[in-house]
Amino acid sequence: MRQFLIKMLSFSAFALICYCLILPIWSNLIPFEAFKKNMNYKIGGYGHMHSRMQEIKSIKKIDVLVVGSSHAYRGYDPRLFAESGYTMFNLGSSNQTPVQALALLRTYMSRLNPDLVIYDVFPGIFESDGVESSLDVIANETFNWHTIRMAFQVNHLKTYNVLVNDLFVEGLRINRGFKEPRYKSKDNDSYIQGGYVEKDKDFLRNQSSLSNLFWSPRNDQWKSFLEVEQLVDAKGAQFLMVRSPVDSSYYHRYSNQDEISERFKVVGDYIDFNDLMKLRYKEDLYDRHHLYQSGVDKFNKSLINIIKQKGFIR
Amino acid sequence: MLFNSLDFAVFLPIVFLLYWFVFNRSLRWQNLLVVFASYFFYGWWDWRFLSLILFSTLVDFLIGRRLGVETRAKTRKRLLLVSILVNLGFLGFFKYYNFFLENFQDAFSFLGMHIGGSTLNIILPVGISFYTFQTLSYTIDVYRKQLDPTQDPIAFAAFVSFFPQLVAGPIERATRLLPQFQRERTFNYGLAVNGMRQILWGFFKKLVIADNCAVFANQIFSNSEHLGGSSLLLGGVFFAFQIYGDFSGYSDIAIGTSRLFGFDLMKNFAFPYFSRDIAEFWRRWHISLSTWFRDYLYIPIGGSRGGSWQQVRNVFVIFLVSGFWHGANWTFILWGGLNAIYFIPLLLLQRNRTNLGIVAEKGVLPNLRETFQVLITFLLTVLAWVAFRAEDISHAWQIYSRIFDFSLFGLPTDLLSEPTGIVLSKMLMCLVLVAGFVIVEWIGRRREFAIEYLFENSSRMMRWFSYAFIIFLIGMFMQTNESPFIYFQF
Numbered sequence: 096m097r098q099f100l101i102k103m104l105s106f107s108a109f110a111l112i113c114y115c116l117i118l119p120i121w122s123n124l125i126p127f128e129a130f131k132k133n134m135n136y137k138i139g140g141y142g143h144m145h146s147r148m149q150e151i152k153s154i155k156k157i158d159v160l161v162v163g164s165s166h167a168y169r170g171y172d173p174r175l176f177a178e179s180g181y182t183m184f185n186l187g188s189s190n191q192t193p194v195q196a197l198a199l200l201r202t203y204m205s206r207l208n209p210d211l212v213i214y215d216v217f218p219g220i221f222e223s224d225g226v227e228s229s230l231d232v233i234a235n236e237t238f239n240w241h242t243i244r245m246a247f248q249v250n251h252l253k254t255y256n257v258l259v260n261d262l263f264v265e266g267l268r269i270n271r272g273f274k275e276p277r278y279k280s281k282d283n284d285s286y287i288q289g290g291y292v293e294k295d296k297d298f299l300r301n302q303s304s305l306s307n308l309f310w311s312p313r314n315d316q317w318k319s320f321l322e323v324e325q326l327v328d329a330k331g332a333q334f335l336m337v338r339s340p341v342d343s344s345y346y347h348r349y350s351n352q353d354e355i356s357e358r359f360k361v362v363g364d365y366i367d368f369n370d371l372m373k374l375r376y377k378e379d380l381y382d383r384h385h386l387y388q389s390g391v392d393k394f395n396k397s398l399i400n401i402i403k404q405k406g407f408i409r
Numbered sequence: 410m411l412f413n414s415l416d417f418a419v420f421l422p423i424v425f426l427l428y429w430f431v432f433n434r435s436l437r438w439q440n441l442l443v444v445f446a447s448y449f450f451y452g453w454w455d456w457r458f459l460s461l462i463l464f465s466t467l468v469d470f471l472i473g474r475r476l477g478v479e480t481r482a483k484t485r486k487r488l489l490l491v492s493i494l495v496n497l498g499f500l501g502f503f504k505y506y507n508f509f510l511e512n513f514q515d516a517f518s519f520l521g522m523h524i525g526g527s528t529l530n531i532i533l534p535v536g537i538s539f540y541t542f543q544t545l546s547y548t549i550d551v552y553r554k555q556l557d558p559t560q561d562p563i564a565f566a567a568f569v570s571f572f573p574q575l576v577a578g579p580i581e582r583a584t585r586l587l588p589q590f591q592r593e594r595t596f597n598y599g600l601a602v603n604g605m606r607q608i609l610w611g612f613f614k615k616l617v618i619a620d621n622c623a624v625f626a627n628q629i630f631s632n633s634e635h636l637g638g639s640s641l642l643l644g645g646v647f648f649a650f651q652i653y654g655d656f657s658g659y660s661d662i663a664i665g666t667s668r669l670f671g672f673d674l675m676k677n678f679a680f681p682y683f684s685r686d687i688a689e690f691w692r693r694w695h696i697s698l699s700t701w702f703r704d705y706l707y708i709p710i711g712g713s714r715g716g717s718w719q720q721v722r723n724v725f726v727i728f729l730v731s732g733f734w735h736g737a738n739w740t741f742i743l744w745g746g747l748n749a750i751y752f753i754p755l756l757l758l759q760r761n762r763t764n765l766g767i768v769a770e771k772g773v774l775p776n777l778r779e780t781f782q783v784l785i786t787f788l789l790t791v792l793a794w795v796a797f798r799a800e801d802i803s804h805a806w807q808i809y810s811r812i813f814d815f816s817l818f819g820l821p822t823d824l825l826s827e828p829t830g831i832v833l834s835k836m837l838m839c840l841v842l843v844a845g846f847v848i849v850e851w852i853g854r855r856r857e858f859a860i861e862y863l864f865e866n867s868s869r870m871m872r873w874f875s876y877a878f879i880i881f882l883i884g885m886f887m888q889t890n891e892s893p894f895i896y897f898q899f
Contacts, residue, residue, distance in 0.1 A: 103605070
């Protein structure tokens with residue numbers, strides 16, 4: 096029996112080492128994506144996260160830091176904030192959930208030392224398991240303790256696989272020659288300094304019919320969200336939750352809108368721009384919930400006014 | 410609790426350590442732990458159904474004891490009848506009540522009459538068909554005086570509920586498994602290591618082969634009205650590997666897990682897709698169920714004795730009942746009927762016991778004749794699986810009518826367009842995995858399971874590396890969402 100247990104433990108260690116060695120070799124040598132089913136390692140994927148992570152290394156003190164999903168990095172334009180005299184960095188990423196936001200804030204909050212952290216609280220991100228976003232963050236962010244912690248929190252095979260591969264890629268500096276293009280014609284996206292991504296004005300995404308939903312946030316995401324608020328508070332910054340404007344048909348598909356608002360209001364300052372302005376699909380939005388630059392202009396100007404009026408920035 | 414879940418990954422080592430280190434002082438305590446762990450394992454789905462197992466266990470234990478002392482033939486027969494009625498009564502109610510009611514209603518309405526009764530919202534208890542047959546084997550064997558009734562209720566409860574095989578078999582015989590609960594068990598290093606290997610291979614079959622094939626089988630079968638014959642046949646092939654990987658994978662995990670606890674369960678699959686005729690296939694597929702039906706149904710109704718008509722009738726009975734055992738749907742009966750039709754010519758020509766050995770037993774590759782036989786047998790099983798997988802009879806008919814038209818001879822390119830929308834590279838990936846799997850199974854076809862003695866003459870490093878590589882393949886190709894085993898629904 097003793098021999099069996101020792102052998103099992105030895106084999107487990109051996110298998111773990113083999114796994115960690117075969118995985119990056121396989122992932123980097125096999126050219127066919129289909130044969131890397133549980134390895135979605137993409138440096139510079141959708142949403143320009145690589146450019147954002149490269150740029151942030153050179154940023155020091157800022158006034159405003161934005162976190163959230165694509166609604167964040169496509170909805171808050173640093174150029175408009177700069178016109179009002181505020182330095183802003185957009186730390187949003189594709190499908191970013193509170194688990195990823197927490198990891199990113201733990202890494203950058205101290206150095207950026209913002210006066211105000213804006214969290215774009217798109218309801219869907221609280222219902223996501225965070226796997227997709229974790230892959231994006233790990234592949235594009237420098238390997239660090241907070242991303243490892245995030246991977247364990249997400250606790251998904253794909254996340255672990257990407258983490259192991261990232262250790263290998265960064266350790267051997269395989270990605271050192273990579274340069275993400277500022278403009279991606281495939282996505283009609285331009286990266287703007289400060290973490291923002293602008294969509295081409297002639298891009299339009301056809302919309303399918305909407306189903307009614309009932310918002311029910313996952314416990315793990317809500318817990319991380321509260322930790323984000325505590326972290327921001329501990330660093331002495333203001334915390335503002337914003338729901339950026341979406342098409343009204345999209346907004347009203349949640350049957351428990353009041354509950355959503357109430358839940359955020361308990362946490363702190365919360366502004367729902369769907370109560371303040373009506374933007375429309377095709378005019379200000381390229382789909383039912385992502386803004387064109389014209390929509391961003393209207394939304395950001397209104398937001399900056401509120402920030403000024405309410406004195407969110409010292 | 411699913412084998413392919415984190416819950417089981419925690420549960421198994423805990424029970425293993427308790428079994429060998431804490432409860433190892435007496436057999437009774439070890440059996441008690443098995444019962445407790447098995448009820449916990451089963452109750453993880455729905456604790457309410459534990460009452461069914463408890464009741465079946467109690468009834469059959471008491472009937473077994475009475476059968477042991479009762480000498481009057483009539484009373485013994487009545488006791489057996491009670492056991493059969495209780496067990497099949499539960500099975501009939503939970504599994505077939507709605508089916509019979511609906512079919513009676515349809516039949517009577519066809520004749521212009523209306524009969525009342527409404528269907529019930531019945532949840533099928535997981536694994537009821539398996540443990541019902543297992544416990545029935547006990548009373549039948551005691552009745553036949555092939556087994557002495559046990560006086561130990563804990564050993565009997567452990568036999569009925571033994572968690573590795575409780576929900577999807579192998580369906581063990583009391584004559585084989587019960588004595589193992591009644592004698593001292595010592596840890597056997599070789600058996601345990603072999604068990605671990607079998608568990609690993611079972612997980613590979615389930616997580617990589619079955620779950621990946623399931624994606625394509627589901628897409629093809631759910632869009633069958635838009636697809637041509639070659640695509641639908643390919644769907645059948647995917648389903649053939651899905652169900653084999655799923656069910657034999659479960660059996661491997663069950664047998665391997667049992668070995669860790671010092672038990673030896675019966676073999677349930679013996680590389681059935683390398684069979685040279687349907688009779689051989691049925692000696693290699695779901696062996697525990699086939700032999701159960703053989704011993705408790707086929708032989709009692711006459712088996713292969715009597716005239717041709719009687720033999721044909723008996724074959725039909727056993728295959729139709731076997732089909733119906735799988736589920737309350739005419740598709741399963743059709744599947745059973747098709748297999749009977751395949752089997753009967755072999756029986757009548759007395760060629761059903763021609764291929765008793767292993768294909769290409771002494772060679773590396775099969776000869777042309779064997780290759781042809783294996784391919785034809787596989788094709789026949791795929792055609793039968795179509796009925797098994799179809800939603801209902803009209804769905805099966807729709808697929809068959811397309812398979813047997815000229816579209817069978819075209820390339821299955823319609824799979825790649827909407828609404829099926831299969832990505833070619835992903836489908837090719839799955840086919841490459843299946844091809845690799847078939848090669849490993851072929852190499853290991855003389856063994857209990859394919860990787861039993863993989864690299865047996867190589868260094869330990871080489872063997873360990875090969876197992877680690879299988880683990881890597883699981884990590885790279887498994888479906889990441891938890892998917893239950895197909896046979897749980899039976």
